[in-house]
Amino acid sequence: MTSEPLKPSTHKAQRDKVYASLQDAVAxxxxxxxxxxxxxxxxxxxxxGYTLSIDLITLIAERYGQPNTKxxxxxxxSGVxxxxxxxxxxxSAEIIGIDNSPAMIAQCRQSLSDLIARNRVSLQxxxxxxxxxxxxxxxxxxxxxxxxxxxxxxxxxxxIFEALTPGGVVFLAEKVVHEDTFCQSELEAMHLAFKKRQGYSALEIAQKRAALESVLIPETEQKHLDRLAAAGFSHAATLLRAINFIALVGWKQAA
Ligand SMILES: C[S@@+](CC[C@H](N)C(=O)[O-])C[C@H]1O[C@@H](n2cnc3c(N)ncnc32)[C@H](O)[C@@H]1O
Known part of the structure; x- marks a missing residue:
């Protein structure tokens, strides 16, 4: 299996070797x-499913992006x-990317330089x-x-619900955990196998997992659906599931 190519203007990244060498203590x-x-x-x-989530975002922008909104x-x-x-x-719509990592924003400025130059996109x-x-x-x-x-x-x-115009949507993609312990353990194993097939070594996978442990906190799909409902979204649905990654949409009713 090989990675699916991203659009040429965005796919300039070097090969990921961040966790390739043994680290004494994984930060x-x-x-x-x-x-x-x-x-x-x-x-x-x-x-x-990352490439599909990007395709879905295109569909969402096409269907729900309203003129003169943000x-x-x-x-x-990096702005994909x-x-x-x-x-x-x-x-007529404004496109705004926000990230709190100066390194990621610098990368994003490079990747989106054509769009920034013609004021199509702004970054914060x-x-x-x-x-x-x-x-x-x-x-x-x-x-x-x-x-x-x-x-x-x-x-x-x-x-987010309050900020959206009537008829607006939130698109949410996340890693999730399964309520059923057997399913959770199988999905974890399949995700690990996916990464091996993408060329990551056992060491890279183990070190990255340790690094992410206290930083990436996944929840269940149901928790996300419940949160969307509690926030006020009248309807929500899962658009994508790929092993233990999902993408959801929440709709704010049109006035
Ligand atoms: C997994 S990446 C998102 C991938 C990206 N959305 C894409 O489609 O390629 C998570 C990003 O969220 C940013 N981030 C995490 N916490 C944040 C916060 N509190 N405010 C702004 N950005 C944040 C990180 O710096 C990182 O760039």
Whole structure:
């Protein structure tokens, strides 16, 4: 199995070797310079369904992006989803990528330089929980919420609901855990096998897993659906599942 290519203008990342050498003590995972340089390769080879989630974001922008509104990509990393939004949203809409990692924003500025130059996209280096989101028709969290402290997640989704225009949507992709212990253990094993087939060694997989342990906190699919309902979303559905990764959409009813 080989990785699916990203769009040529975004797929400039070097091969991910961040965890290839034995480390004495594995530090908690950070979106630092080393990760930013290889990010596109890392996410493509680590997250089953990533390419489909990007395709879905294009569809979402096309169907729900409203003229003269904002479309936010929260935790935009290198800007792959931001570019997808920009390709499908109405020309009068503003596309805004937000990330609190200076290294990722620097990478994103490079990847999206064509879109930034023609004012199609703007980027903000800030904590997404502090960003004003009012006037949005589409808000994307593509594998980002899982990195926020659990305690912040309910409030963020409630704020997203408030910020969306009627008829607006939130798109949420996440790693999830299964309620059933047998399924959970099989899905974990299949994810590990996926990464091996993507060329990661057992050492790389083990060290990255240790690094992410206290940083990426997955929840169940049901927890995400319940949170969307509690935040006010009248309807929510799962658009994608690839092993232990899912993508959901929450709809805010049109007025
Ligand atoms: C897995 S990456 C997201 C991938 C990206 N959305 C994509 O589609 O390629 C998670 C990103 O969220 C960012 N992030 C995590 N916590 C954040 C916060 N509180 N505010 C802003 N960005 C955050 C990280 O810096 C990182 O770039």
């Amino acid at each position: 908690p995972f950070e979106f630092n310079d080393a990760v930013a340089q290889v990010f596109d390769d890392m996410i493509l080879r680590s997250v089953p 479309l936010f990509d929260l935790g935009c990393s 989803a931001t570019r997808a939004l920009s390709e499908a949203a109405p020309e 280096c800030q904590d997404l929980t502090e960003a004003p989101l009012a006037g949005a028709s589409v808000i994307v969290l593509n594998y980002t919420l899982q990195f926020l402290p659990l305690i912040d997640r309910d409030r963020l989704l409630a704020e």
